[in-house]
Amino acid sequence: xxxxxxxxxxxxxxxxxxxxxxxxxxxxxxxxxxxxxxxxxxxxxxxxxxxxxxxxxxxxxxxxxxxxxxxxxxxxxxxxxxxxxxxxxxxxxxxxxxxxxxxxxxxxxxxxxxxxxxxxxxxxxxxxxxxxxxxxxxxxxxxxxxxxxxxxxxxxxxxxxxxxxxx
Amino acid sequence: xxxxxxxxxxxxxxxxxxxxxxxxxxxxxxxxxxxxxxxxxxxxxxxxxxxxxxxxxxxxxxxxxxxxxxxxxxxxxxxxxxxxxxxxxxxxxxxxxxxxxxxxxxxxxxxx
Numbered sequence: 001x002x003x004x005x006x007x008x009x010x011x012x013x014x015x016x017x018x019x020x021x022x023x024x025x026x027x028x029x030x031x032x033x034x035x036x037x038x039x040x041x042x043x044x045x046x047x048x049x050x051x052x053x054x055x056x057x058x059x060x061x062x063x064x065x066x067x068x069x070x071x072x073x074x075x076x077x078x079x080x081x082x083x084x085x086x087x088x089x090x091x092x093x094x095x096x097x098x099x100x101x102x103x104x105x106x107x108x109x110x111x112x113x114x115x116x117x118x119x120x121x122x123x124x125x126x127x128x129x130x131x132x133x134x135x136x137x138x139x140x141x142x143x144x145x146x147x148x149x150x151x152x153x154x155x156x157x158x159x160x161x162x163x164x165x166x167x
Numbered sequence: 168x169x170x171x172x173x174x175x176x177x178x179x180x181x182x183x184x185x186x187x188x189x190x191x192x193x194x195x196x197x198x199x200x201x202x203x204x205x206x207x208x209x210x211x212x213x214x215x216x217x218x219x220x221x222x223x224x225x226x227x228x229x230x231x232x233x234x235x236x237x238x239x240x241x242x243x244x245x246x247x248x249x250x251x252x253x254x255x256x257x258x259x260x261x262x263x264x265x266x267x268x269x270x271x272x273x274x275x276x277x278x279x
Contacts, residue, residue, distance in 0.1 A: 071224055076216035099269045106198050106267035109224055110260075113187040113231050124180045134249060135177075142184065145260065 006166055009073050014161070017065035018154050021111070024062070025147045028055035032140055037130040045130045049122070052129070056119035056143070063112035063150065070108060070157075074166060083164040096163055100156045108153035114146035178242025181252045186235035188259035193230045195266020197223040202272045
């Protein structure tokens with residue numbers, strides 16, 4: 001298997017950082033959802049909080065890595081390397097750029113903002129999230145928002161790359 | 168639980184939430200305005216390679232961290248009402264989602 005220089009960067013952007021973020025979601029979600037004082041021992045709460053802090057912090061880093069590489073490394077190649085022009089050359093594919101890429105490149109940036117905030121909430125509130133249902137729910141909703149933004153961006157990224165790859 | 172333990176104020180944490188929503192709204196506002204006004208789009212092209220997305224995202228990042236710091240200082244000892252924070256956050260994120268949705272900014276007659 002041979003990958004070009006740009007394909008290695010694409011792998012880091014979409015698979016390592018982006019894929020890592022999306023794949024981590026289920027695990028961190030289970031930890032966050034299960035963080036209830038009434039269902040856990042003291043030790044269980046402490047362990048859940050530790051995993052929540054580590055998981056959300058790692059996901060925030062992954063989200064930043066994904067959008068920074070996507071915007072500053074991959075997107076210039078997409079614009080100038082022929083992938084964008086190839087999509088725009090046909091009315092059958094032009095909406096993948098005009099709608100898909102336009103939406104993806106913006107909505108993706110909501111993920112690191114929301115993921116960083118979720119990580120901060122986990123660190124700041126810690127075990128209080130196990131006691132306060134409203135704070136836990138708020139954190140959960142923001143976390144799902146970060147995932148939703150990343151999932152939309154990831155889906156369009158994968159489809160656009162399939163149709164017109166950056167090579 | 169220690170009943171004498173006093174919870175930290177929610178202000179700094181809520182500041183982070185509102186800051187994220189403000190950053191999302193900033194992205195939406197700039198994405199729409201940059202498409203509507205050519206001059207703004209050109210100005211936002213901080214990097215020629217990236218185009219106006221560079222300016223939009225750099226400004227949104229600045230809004231996120233500066234507003235977080237500002238609100239955290241403002242609310243460092245307070246507990247802003249959760250309902251108000253949720254309402255502000257929901258409205259700002261909705262504005263951000265709307266403003267970054269291509270079918271929305273095309274309503275203003277943007278031509279590619």
